[in-house]
Amino acid sequence: MSHGRKVQDSATDELGRDMAVAELLGPLSPEVDDPSYWMRFKTRVMRGASGELARRRLMADVTVGDVLVSWARAVVPTAVLAAALAGLMLMRAHVAPAATPARVEELLVAGMESETIPATLSRSETETQIAFASERF
Amino acid sequence: MESQDDGELVRRARRGDEFAFGVLVERYQRAAYAVAYSVTGRHEDAEDAAQESFLVALRRLEECRSPERFAGWLMTIVRNRARNLVRRESLRETDQVPAAASSSTPTPDRVTESRELRGLLREALAGLPEMQREIVLLHDLEGWKHREIAERLGLPPGTVRSHLHFARKALREVLSASPQDADRRSGK
Numbered sequence A: 001m002s003h004g005r006k007v008q009d010s011a012t013d014e015l016g017r018d019m020a021v022a023e024l025l026g027p028l029s030p031e032v033d034d035p036s037y038w039m040r041f042k043t044r045v046m047r048g049a050s051g052e053l054a055r056r057r058l059m060a061d062v063t064v065g066d067v068l069v070s071w072a073r074a075v076v077p078t079a080v081l082a083a084a085l086a087g088l089m090l091m092r093a094h095v096a097p098a099a100t101p102a103r104v105e106e107l108l109v110a111g112m113e114s115e116t117i118p119a120t121l122s123r124s125e126t127e128t129q130i131a132f133a134s135e136r137f
Numbered sequence B: 001m002e003s004q005d006d007g008e009l010v011r012r013a014r015r016g017d018e019f020a021f022g023v024l025v026e027r028y029q030r031a032a033y034a035v036a037y038s039v040t041g042r043h044e045d046a047e048d049a050a051q052e053s054f055l056v057a058l059r060r061l062e063e064c065r066s067p068e069r070f071a072g073w074l075m076t077i078v079r080n081r082a083r084n085l086v087r088r089e090s091l092r093e094t095d096q097v098p099a100a101a102s103s104s105t106p107t108p109d110r111v112t113e114s115r116e117l118r119g120l121l122r123e124a125l126a127g128l129p130e131m132q133r134e135i136v137l138l139h140d141l142e143g144w145k146h147r148e149i150a151e152r153l154g155l156p157p158g159t160v161r162s163h164l165h166f167a168r169k170a171l172r173e174v175l176s177a178s179p180q181d182a183d184r185r186s187g188k
Helices: A002-008 A019-028 A037-061 A064-094 A104-109 A117-121 A129-136 B006-014 B018-040 B043-059 B067-092 B108-126 B130-141 B146-153 B157-176 B179-187
Strands: none
Touching (some): A019 B157, B006 B067, B043 B067, B108 B130
16 A cells, blocks of 8 residues: 555646556557557548548539529529510510591491492392381481 | 647538548547547447547538537547447447557567556546546546646536546556556566
């Protein structure tokens, strides 16, 4: 137990590293037996990570801007074309025949066949309703 | 690059910057291992949990709402992964594999000594509550400061200090009572 006391009395800085304990724990470090241990450790991790890192690089290359540009490249011309077609159709729909004021003569002959008045009157009395009506009148 | 803050590195890693992610791995691999070890108590499991956690963190990087607090977020992932691993392992009830031998081929004596000491440390750490294990490993093994631990783990500084105090005390008591430790120290 006297040896234990000796160890307890060894240099111990509560705020720093306890060199006695550090020395005791030293053999637990894998590099004690193998100085290149940590180098190989890192190499193994990096080998295992290579696929994921490559995937991340690929994803990083395709930025949000790239996605927007590629999207815009296809969508914007289509949208412009659709807008132009819609505008054209709207314009054509608005070009309806303008309502011109009807004249009195036109109103009088509206619905009548395009025949001269003498020709119409020369028909027999029973031939048409118009002749009969004109007779009565 | 080392001086770059975590927030900037995380943002770059999100865009797939390999170098930035590499810096984050290098910066926190030791801490991740220490946290995983504090849960699993086994080298192999700690290594698996720590490595998997970095990959999970990368996949879920968008979920890290405060990139400046990446370390704390990562340690939560590490802790959860390590706990899941322990749960799976306990279900399997596999025998514990001895700590892996090094690639630097140490002498048989050194291997034996190292294994004995590791076993002892493992036992000593196993007797501590998980939070104390985590804090003492981060502080005394990885060199994190009280303030860093408090900030990164989202704990009050007083709690960190208290956990560290009790963990150190318990470790010292267990380890100093062991004959191996006495031999090792008197040998030096």
